[in-house]
Amino acid sequence: MLARVSSTPSFKRLPRAVREQQMLDAAVKVFSRRGFHAASMDEIAEDAGISKPMVYAYLGTKEELFIACLHREAARMMLTIAGAADPDLPADQRLWRGLRAFFGFVGAHRDGWAVLYRQARGSPPFATELAAMRARLVEVVAGMFDHALRARGREIAATELEVVAYALVGAGESLADWLADHPEAEPERTATRMMNVAWLGAAQLLDGVTWRPPADD
Amino acid sequence: MLARVSSTPSFKRLPRAVREQQMLDAAVKVFSRRGFHAASMDEIAEDAGISKPMVYAYLGTKEELFIACLHREAARMMLTIAGAADPDLPADQRLWRGLRAFFGFVGAHRDGWAVLYRQARGSPPFATELAAMRARLVEVVAGMFDHALRARGREIAATELEVVAYALVGAGESLADWLADHPEAEPERTATRMMNVAWLGAAQLLDGVTWRPPADD
Amino acid sequence: MLARVSSTPSFKRLPRAVREQQMLDAAVKVFSRRGFHAASMDEIAEDAGISKPMVYAYLGTKEELFIACLHREAARMMLTIAGAADPDLPADQRLWRGLRAFFGFVGAHRDGWAVLYRQARGSPPFATELAAMRARLVEVVAGMFDHALRARGREIAATELEVVAYALVGAGESLADWLADHPEAEPERTATRMMNVAWLGAAQLLDGVTWRPPADD
Amino acid sequence: MLARVSSTPSFKRLPRAVREQQMLDAAVKVFSRRGFHAASMDEIAEDAGISKPMVYAYLGTKEELFIACLHREAARMMLTIAGAADPDLPADQRLWRGLRAFFGFVGAHRDGWAVLYRQARGSPPFATELAAMRARLVEVVAGMFDHALRARGREIAATELEVVAYALVGAGESLADWLADHPEAEPERTATRMMNVAWLGAAQLLDGVTWRPPADD
DNA sequence: TATGAATGAGGGTTCATTCAT
């Protein structure tokens, strides 16, 4: 009889919560490596060290699984950012801390970022999910501006504010992409660069300086 | 299930160039509506009013077809932007015209934009293609800055410049997305908003003003 | 996807016989609602308020479970019918009582009937089971006729008798189906109708009247 | 080089209509042999001498395929029966011809009958389809009765008529099942037997004879 | 007794892609 020399101690039965995290880890990894459609549930399951039916049992459909990834990564990110902001600091300090936390997160979770902000953008079912998350970010940024403006006795229409915030968030995402693609780049320096783009203009806006299109054009 | 309907009375035998444009039109439409993977060659062929083998004969693989779309749309966009910039104008005027052209293009080709900048981001095979195109844009923006800096006898390290340009391009893309999603928004106003974000800060940078992280942090 | 809800506070440790009946109740319900294949052991277990392994421990395989349902329902039905017939009554009275009992049973156990006579018919493994049960019914009906015929000094070949009985049973099943689908219908009236179909012809046959195909045809 | 001695002349590309019939033939065969769920699209495709995607392309989903079978078989059957009935004949002659045609059809298409009247009964999605077809049959039978009654200056309530017809149809189906299971049985004799069950009672009903439940019961 | 955890196996469905006409 062939002796079965098993080196691995035969994986035990783990409680649901643990397995779910393992699955999400694997899913984020595979989704980010292959893209949503090219990723196969087989690969995810294998990578999680579990059989496919378990994935379905715990996290549902491939689409639902992807959304679960989205949510987990987004929640983590928002938590990181929220933890860094101190409402009592002056506006630029708050922005700086927020950005540092943001880029720090992206640098530490390049996979998660890829899932979150690259894959989700394309396909209709996720675009809305992503839009919702980005909206939260936009709101935070817009809120910061509004706060700073009021502190200076100034005010800007809500839509206007939102659009500016939208642009800044976009700039941030873009740099985050850049960061995710440059493994050697330091998150903190990236944050500084972003401040140079965002704050210098913002400070002007806060002081009431605006740019207007040339009249004759 | 294939419906057994007789197709349109047939405008047969068009010259190749025309057919190819029809196909690309259809492809852009379908890709933008469904996303790359959810789009089926069947739907594209049908929408182009042509049979599937023709699509393969003229434009090749689904992937190649998508890339063909990318190229056509990118070329159109670059052409539009390039046509708007006059190298003799002052920096802010050039930026303003470029942005106006850019948002005008996006407003007029929302489908194309969606294919170009949303779908392509996710899946590895296209990400590189897209990156190349964006690099060209970044280069243009960075070039503008460099030009303006030199005119003022100043200089910034190339990487630094690139990163800032990257951020601005990101902000622009973000607003373009916003524009693509708000059919009622006016491209020109969006361009103005973008100027307020980009130029006010940029002008500072051009004047040598920089933001630095607090020392004690 | 498995919902993570805590189940009912648990009426644990019931004696086996009780549990088995609960399971059979649930099984009959689910089988009749979904059909054999569409029914899942999960749903049955949940509906019985018990975990799946218990179902397997007590009633075995899905197929065995279905057969157990068949048997229980058939036994109940035969018991009901047998309890209604009094061998000393004249033939039409016996038939009438039997039918009344039969339709009464169907009306009271529409689920069970559905399992018994609708699901089982289709799939090979159960068709034989069902055939056996129906054979018992046919035999009873044929027996009644034979008895009545002999009482009149007449006789019919066994096969002939069986076929006629078979037809009558089919008519009964058909009306039972009709009854199962019309919740407002009264079992007793259905039985009367069945008598009008069955007995009027039967009485003729008992009296030696037969129908013959036209010679020239 | 191995010569490829192919005896079959390599199946040609057949027009859609032909292939569809081949597929339906195969489907009816497999469905009747295995039952709906146990039947696999693979087996059907193979049996039809074609690849699976063609089945999907032409006839759609497994469910749709089954329904297509139902419809084809039902249409054939109704055509056969309708072709046999001559409205000018007396009632019993019409019934006789109809039944002979019916049992003849079942005898000649045992597979089709099995699909039609056995499989469909169980699962919800098909039960309705089947019910509709059976309703047409019931209507025909009821119509015949109504016609004969009016010819005798008599009348019965529509529901009453329908229920009786329902029972007769059930009896017919039951004998058809019996016939399908007894390969050696002759359809014509079965039809004669059915007449003995159906007509003798029916004739009584037509003459106004009815059975009533005993008053004291 | 009772159950959460786990899986092998298989089926339906879709799609990009290519012949043969």
Added chain:
DNA sequence: TATGAATGAACCCTCATTCAT
């Protein structure tokens, strides 16, 4: 040029069934 016919290859998903506790 143009297309209907045809397919190989995957992939998602489900389910009956069994351990290990």
